Amino acid sequence: QKEVEQNSGPLSVPEGAxxxxxxxxxxxxxxxxxxYRQYSGKSxxxxxxxxxxxxxxDGRFTAQLNKASQYVSLLIRDxxxxxxxxxxxxxxxxxxxxxxxxxxxxxxxxxxx
Amino acid sequence: xxxxxxxxxxxVQPVGSPLSLECTxxxxxxxxxxxxxxxxxxxxxxxxYSVGIGQISSEVPQNLSASRPQDRQFILSSKKxxxxxxxxxxxxxxxxxxxxxxxxxxxxxxTVL
Numbered sequence: 001q002k003e004v005e006q007n008s009g010p011l012s013v014p015e016g017a018x019x020x021x022x023x024x025x026x027x028x029x030x031x032x033x034x035x036y037r038q039y040s041g042k043s044x045x046x047x048x049x050x051x052x053x054x055x056x057x058d059g060r061f062t063a064q065l066n067k068a069s070q071y072v073s074l075l076i077r078d079x080x081x082x083x084x085x086x087x088x089x090x091x092x093x094x095x096x097x098x099x100x101x102x103x104x105x106x107x108x109x110x111x112x113x
Numbered sequence: 114x115x116x117x118x119x120x121x122x123x124x125v126q127p128v129g130s131p132l133s134l135e136c137t138x139x140x141x142x143x144x145x146x147x148x149x150x151x152x153x154x155x156x157x158x159x160x161x162y163s164v165g166i167g168q169i170s171s172e173v174p175q176n177l178s179a180s181r182p183q184d185r186q187f188i189l190s191s192k193k194x195x196x197x198x199x200x201x202x203x204x205x206x207x208x209x210x211x212x213x214x215x216x217x218x219x220x221x222x223x224t225v226l
Contacts, residue, residue, distance in 0.1 A: 032213050043203055043217040044157070088157065092213050099145060099213030100172075105156040 004091050006104035014112050019076040021107050023089030026070070032092035032099075033065055033072045038106065039085045047074070047087075079111045115140040117218030119204050125224045132177075132191040134221050136204030139185070144206040146187040147215065148179055152200040163187060164209065199225045 003026045013019045021035075032051055036044035050056045050063040050072065062075040072091075076083055086106040093102050116139040126132060138144055148160040159172045161179035169179050176195060180188045187204060204218040 034214065036217075041222075043201075043220045046214060046216060049212075049214055090157075090215075099207050099215065100147075100159060100162060101213075101215055102159075103157040 004089055004102050004104040006087075006089050006107045008105060009108040010110050011107055012110045012112060013079050015079060015081060017079050017111075019079045019083065019109055019111070021074040021076075021087050021089075021109065022071060023073065023104055024071045025089075025091045025102075027091065027093055027102075028067075028070060030067075030070075030091045030093060033063070034090040034092075034101065035061075035063060035072075035074045036088040036090060036103075037083075037085045038088055044088055076109075079109075081111050081113050084109060084111045115144070115206060115216065117204055117206060117216065119202075119218040119221050121221060122219065123222045123224075125226060126194050127226055128196055129193045132189070132194050132198070132223070134189040134202055134223075136187040136189075136218060137185055138187075138206055141185075141206070141208065143184060143209045145209055146181065147205040147207075148187065148189050149203040149205060149217075150200045151203065152197075157203070161189070194225045196225050199223055 005024045034049045035047040038044040048058050050065045056063045060077045064073045086108050088106045089104040090101040118137045147162045149157045151157050163169050163181045177191050202221045205215045207215045
C-alpha cells in the first residue's frame with residue numbers, strides 16, 4: 001500500500017515563529033512532491049513543488065526533500081495568522097503523461113497572534 | 114493562466130437521487146483532468162482521471178462515473194446517490210506535457226440526506 005503520512009496536528013505556533021511540517025512516503029520510486037495549503041471550506045492551493053534532494057525556497061516557505069529517508073518537509077518562516085490552514089503533502093506515484101498524486105490527510109496549523 | 118470552474122458550489126440531494134457535477138476549464142488545451150473527493154476527516158481521494166476526450170480511468174470502484182465529452186469539460190455522475198457519497202468534490206487539472214503539478218477548482222460540497 002503506497003501511503004503518504006502526515007501528523008494530523010494541530011500544530012500551534014506563535015506569530016513570527018517557524019512552523020515545521022513533515023511528511024513521509026512509502027513509495028521509494030516517487031519522483032515529485034508537492035505542498036498545498038487548504039483553508040477551511042476551500043479547495044487546496046499549491047504552495048510549491050520539489051523534485052530534487054535538498055532545499056527549495058520560495059519567499060517565507062522552504063521545502064526540504066530527502067529521498068533516501070523518504071521524507072519531505074515544509075518550513076514556514078515568520079508565521080502569520082493568515083498561515084493558519086491545513087497543509088497537504090502530495091506525492092506523484094504515476095508515470096508517463098498520467099500524473100496521479102497521492103495525498104496525505106494533512107496537518108492543521110494554527111498561528112496564534 | 115488556466116481557470117477551473119465547478120458548479121454547483123453546494124448541493125443537497127436525497128439518497129437515491131441522480132447526480133451531475135460539472136467542471137470546465139479555460140486558458141489551456143488538452144489538459145489532464147481529475148476528480149477527487151474529500152470526505153470529512155479523510156484525505157483527498159482520486160476518483161477518476163482523463164487524458165483526453167472520452168478517455169476515463171477509474172481509481173476506486175463505486176457508484177460514480179465520469180465523462181469527458183469535450184476537451185475542457187469533465188462531468189461526474191451518479192444514477193443513485195448513497196449517504197457515503199457526501200463530501201467535497203474537487204476537479205483538478207495538470208498540463209498534458211511538462212510539469213505534473215495539479216491545480217484545483219473551487220469544489221462542490223455535496224450533502225446526501
